[in-house]
Amino acid sequence: MARALMIQGAGSDVGKSLIVAGLARAARRRGLRVLPFKPQNMSNNAAVTVDGGEIGRAQALQALAAGVEPHTDMNPVLLKPESDVGAQIIVQGKRVATARAREYAAIKPTLMGAVLESFARLKARADLVLVEGAGSPAEVNLRKADIANMGFARKADVPVVLVGDIDRGGAIAQLVGIKTVIDPEDAAMIQGFVINKFRGDPTLFDDGYRLIEARTAWRGFGVLPWFARAGELPAEDALGLGEARKVGQCKTAFLALSRIANFDDLDPLKLEPGVDLVMVRPGEAIPGDAKLVILPGSKSTRGDLAFLRAQGWDIDLLAHHRRGGHVLGLCGGYQMLGQTVADPDGIEGPAGETPGLGLLDVATTMTEQKTLTRVNAVHAATDQAISAYEIHIGRTDGPDRARPFAVVDGEPEGAVSADGRVHGSYLHGLFASDDFRKSFLAKLDIAATDQPYGARVESALDALADHIEAHLDVDGIFALAR
Template identity: 85%
Template sequence: MARALMIQGAGSDVGKSLIVAALARAATRRGYRVLPFKPQNMSNNAAVTIDGGEIGRAQALQAQAAGVEPHTDMNPVLLKPETDVGAQIIVQGRRVATLRARAYAAMKSSLMEPVLESFGRLKDRADLVLVEGAGSPAEVNLRSADIANMGFARKANVPVVLVGDIDRGGVIAQLIGIKAVLDADDAAMICGFVINKFRGDPTLFDNGYRLIEARTSWRGFGVLPYFARAGEFPAEDALGLVDARKVGKCKIAFLALSRIANFDDLDPLKLEPDVDLVMVRPGEAIPGDAKLVILPGSKSTRGDLTFLRAQGWDIDLLAHHRRGGHVLGVCGGYQMLGRSVADPTGIEGPAGETPGLGLLDVTTVMTPQKTLTRVAAVHTATDRPIEAYEIHIGHTDGPDRARPFALISSAPEGAVSSDGRVYGSYLHGLFASDNFRSAFLAQLDIPAADQQYRARVESALDALADHIDSHLDVNGLLALAR
């Protein structure tokens, strides 16, 4: 049976996901069979697994770092926020409910059983299981029903290393404060700490590092400088979605919807040197010189249609189209481009129907069945192959489906407007297909670089593993696992 080590954070977005990915690649290069695990994740960026379910995108990246296919056991509980107080609950890859926060809190303790069940199966298949916590163990007000941090670590007897983000400031107080507020038995699970995202001369933190060790009695495993290539990996959630502007010859804009989902679809475009990828934030206008506007996925299509109109983006989109501009809607964005979105049974919120943007002659009806599948498609306009995945609720149909965006085993997928400038598709991850991306951009007179997106991510994972091997005691960290 495998050994295990858990990486927890002094807060959210401190770099836990990338440190687990780095350790996974570093341990794999040492000859270990490594599997990643996160008991509970909250993210609208999801990946479809080899067993036909869904997990957080970060665990899929960690699986890639370990050289294995993602599996639902790697993230047995996934929360996908649909409103400020409610989320879709995914257990072992399948949607089981949509609950408000208080109802989920009452349900959470019952989820320890599937969490431990999935963890046990991973341990049977690996030499080393690397576990990622969620949020911070300092949230002691949530400890009684915790399945994501110390609740899991204690139940599964997994040693813990804490990660603190010095880039945010206050890292000394964060780590010493966690020791102060934790129950003594919880604190005893922590074997050490890592300082992450340091910029500048690390020797300037020597006194602070020694102070943390002295006040906590935890061993320090090193100070990790900021990793410059972190932006080449998909972000865990919308908190990590930043405007990565650069000088590019051609502008593509995307809308930062309130419930934006699977926005890693855009990552390959972000890395194209001649593409100026512009994130249109709430309250901002869509740039008038954009060649293409992308409506990304959404966890609440009707809610984001209302949000979109509140920003005035519906008016901007019509003006963009009148000027000869192109529009692409992916998944929820595709549904928004149609004439209407109906949710008769209230799957994504209150039952009802919302008018769409009317740029595609299709309508969508939300249905209880969720589509979760990997697909091989062919883009109809360029005949280029697309390796992608579908992860959506709802069925879309209408006259513009007679002009499909792509074909899947000769069956039509998506829709294209009669003028050929508005496209809708359920295919996530489409731009990671290099030949398709190049041909699609060429249709817009945008030059594409001769680069392989997946190879670039692999290169970044290798560089990340080299990075932690250079700055942390990786062998010491791996030796903690039990």
């Protein structure tokens, strides 16, 4: 039976996911069979698992760091927001309901059984299970029904290391404050802390570090400087895609939809030297000099069509196309490019039908059945292989399907417009296939690098593990596991 250790955060986006990934790679180097686990995640960035379900993309990256296939037990509860107040509930890889926040609060206590069941299965086949928390244990208003942080840690008897983010400021108050507000028995589960994302001279924080140790009685395991190569790893938040600009290169714009999903499709493009990947945020216009505009996936296609029109992006897209520009719609973005999107049973929201953008002669009808599968495809225009996955509801048909984007098991997939400049596909992760990415960009007169995307991610994971080993007491952290 494996030992286990939990990494919790003083808040959201403090770097828990990357620290777990780096620790997983470090444990693997020590000859341990290590498996990642996150009891509950909230994300529209999902991965299809080897057992035919879906989990958060961060756990798939952690599995890669550990050298294992992602499995639904690694993230037994996944919440996929469909609106500001409601989310799809995925349990052990399968959709079980859609609920509003208050409704989910009532459902949540019933999910601890599935969480512990998945955790037990992982422990039975590992030497070490690295658990990632969600949000912060300081959210004591949610403690009663908690399955993501201290509720799980106490139930499963897993010791905790708490991560504070000094980059956003207030790390001392966050860590000391958590000790103050949480239940003493919860606080006893915390065995130490890590300071993350430090910039500059870490010795300047020595007094603050000692103050945290003194006020909390928790052991400090080190100060982790900012990891410069974090941008080479799949991002948990779409905002991470829009940070680095390569002015003067070929501009590719993607729309920051309100329910953007599986945006890691764009990660390989971000790393291409010849591509200037620009995030078009709400209220901004689509750049007039963009060569390619990408409509990414969405968790609420009709809702994001309304959002898209509210920004005026429908007008910008038509103008872009008239100027000779290219458009690529992926999954929900593909559905938006058609003539209509119908949801007669109200699966993604209120029942009804919404006019599409009309750039492809296809129509989509939402269906209850969800497609979750890994696929090997061949791109129709370049004859290049694509290793991808599908994760969607809805069926899309129409005349433009006679010009498929790709072929999967001898069957047409996706659609291409008569002028060849508008493409739609349900294939996620397609740009990670190096030969396809290179050929697709070549048709846009963009030179692509010869460096394999997968090798670059592996290199960044190795560098992350090196970074963590250099600055944290990794052996001390692992020694806490029980």
